[in-house]
Amino acid sequence: MTDEIKISIRNLYKIFGDAPEKALAHVHAGMSKADLLEQENHVLGLNDINVDMPAGKTTVIMGLSGSGKSTLIRHLNRLIEPTAGEVLVDGDNILTYNARQLRDLRQHRMSMVFQKFALLPHRTVLENTGLAPSIEGKKTRAYADEATKWLDRVGLQGLGDQYPHQLSGGMQQRVGIARALTSNSDIMLMDEAFSALDPLIRTDMQDLLIDLQAELHKTIVFITHDLDEALKLADHLVILKDGFVVQQGEPQHILLNPADPYIEDFVGDINRARVLRTRSVMEKTEAPVEGLDGEVDHDDTLESVISMAEGDTNRHYRVMRDGRQVGVLHMRDLVRALVPSERGTDRALAS
């Protein structure tokens, strides 16, 4: 990968309990999470996590409840201290930071959006949005313009003087996002930021985030337990189970090559035609090919190609990216990719 790495997690372990060091030795010796809980009465929160998060991209961490997602994201700003391992931000190991450096990291370089919004109920929407500058000691007057700008950007024009309890859940989370943006940090941590919202509002918020990201190119770490949301937002997808990383990589690749029955279960119910892109199932070739039935974009969903081909499986299309051919799409391959088949065949297809 040529992408610049913004956050890098190295051999991170977190064990909850009275004597985590001792328990860590058992984990190194190969004890499982269930055994550790039963025999040592310690909870294995994170087990040897290694993740690189590319700058300016969205990394989504996905897993079932209790898999350690919240624990992991809280290590990035040290709301939780690890038992062992390193967290590098811009190449700096933040675990060596003293209290002042850590506050600086939290004030200027990272911001966070919470599942239950976590707004301060006794401050107005404007004051909540300006939390980061107010912590630096700026007066309301000094940050009002900046805060209002971001409130407008997330669609909350003219609501600055309201109190959080006067807003709906979706609007409160928009304040949460505006608050994170007002801190002007490069990194945004989002812990199940949309999970408490109902489906329609949730889709709106996802679209808002995609819009913002196209414009701002923040490094976003987004947590969810919803695969549709993960696939919609992720540039890099990390799947956690019982505190360890089962698989990580490009979402389309994971979808086509699930490394584990756990992930097969996860991706089994997804509408693949709507999620998979032509680039993921095409035959890679730049050589000109004769007798094609038309052109498609590399980022088109399979669904749109199927409707274009009117269901005919004998067609072949040229796949274009920025006006250049990058591959050829055979409708047979496309149809085969729609069925989550045995791993062996999927493998062969992708390579």
Place this chain on the structure above:
Amino acid sequence: MATYDFVFDGLGLREWCGGDDAGGGLMSMDALLSETSGEATEVSAWDTPFPSLDALNEACPAMPQSRDLTSGLENGFLAIKDGLQVVVDPLTQPLSWALTNALWLMQAVPWWLMIPILMIVSFAVGRSLKLAGLVGLSFAFLAFIDYYDYTMQTLAIIFVCAFICVLFGVPIGIAMARNDKVQRGMIPVLDMLQTLPPFVYLIPLIFLFSVTEPKLYGIAIILYAIVPVVRLTDLGIRMVDKEVIEAADAFGMTERQKLFGVQIPLALPNIMAGVNQTIMMSLAMVVIASLVSAPGLGVLVLRGIRSLELGVGLVSGFGIVLLAIILDRVTKAALARINASQH
């Protein structure tokens, strides 16, 4: 012969007890009775006394009697009293001073200034004209029946004591909320303050200070009334939403900013509920404290009891109820305003 002779004989302690002649020292009532009746008491198994200090003393004069225990405590207290006074006296002197001045001030301000001031204060706190009207009417009524001075004295004492309760109670509550060890240490103390009958700690206080000093009743009231504000501050701060605290941390607040900018404001409804309780308990204690020279309506209640003046007792009791209603309404109105702004 006493019931428990065999214990000392069996253990070979007869020597230590000072020989056979049981009955040295002060005799218990039973022993005296049996002696005068002149019969050797043959105690049946049914009547075997519990091996208490007195019963054992009967068998062995070297054992202390139970009255030695109480007088020992008393002597012990008297022995440390002087040392204690040297420390406690100057520390509590500001309390005497505050009480004396507050009493003077509340009575020095003429009624036609005082009643409007109290109405304005209650309006400022509760933002309700009805409430201010109630306050004005109540004080006018108490003044009309010539209880104005007593009422002002009671009010002055409550203001000073409640203020000091908040001044010390809120920081103690904060310390308890921030540190589990402090909380574990404080809870038994608070439990004790809350359950000890106030008369019990009045006694050592009387030994420590002279009865004429205002701080005597001041301390008694404060000890009694401080408990709710401490408890509710602790509870309020611990109940602040964990995610909001996390947000404060995640955006880089210092501990100080978090305490004053988040925890205290969010705990305010609970703290105010504690202040309300504290004021009500000071009012209850003011009556008891008039036993040790606290002025105010309590003195009249006491007079009613002492000289059986039914009318005085009833009217002053009614005055206290009226005061309680006003104080309760005003603090509850403040509480309601805080709640309304947060939820």
